[in-house]
Amino acid sequence: MTDPNDPRNNAAWRAAQQWQQRARQAKPGGQVSGIKLLFTWLLFGVMMIVGTILGLFFLLIGWAMLPFLRRRMKKRMEQMRADQAQDVGGATYHEARSGQERTQQHQVLEGDYEARDERS
Secondary structure, eight states, rough: OOOTTOOGSSEEEHHHHHHHHHHHHHHHOOOHHHHHHHHHHHHHHHHHHHHHHHHHHHHHHHHHHHHHHHHHHHHHHHHHHHHOOOOOOOSSSHHHHHOOOOOOOOOOOOTOOOOSOOOO
C-alpha cells in the first residue's frame, strides 16, 4: 500500500519526472554539442566586441559634436538677446524695426492665454 503523504503520488511530481525524462532523451550526443558550444561562445564574444566598438565610436562622435552644438546654441542665444535688446528710444528691437508704436500689443505664445475684460 502506498503512503498518502509520499510526494511521488503528487501529480506535479509525476509531471516533473516526465519532463526530466524528455529532457534526457532530447540531449544531443558528445562532440557536436561541444563544437556548437564553442562556436556559440565565440560568436557571442565577437558580437560583444563589435557592440563595444560601435558604442565607443558613437560616444566619440557625440563628444566631437559638442563644440559645434555649443556654438550653434550660443548663436541662437545671441540672436534672442539682440531681438529683445532695448534701443535708444526705449522700444524693443523688434518693434523699432517694424515701425510700430508702443501699444498694448502682446505676442501670444502657444499655451499662453489672454485675460479679457468682462465689459467688452
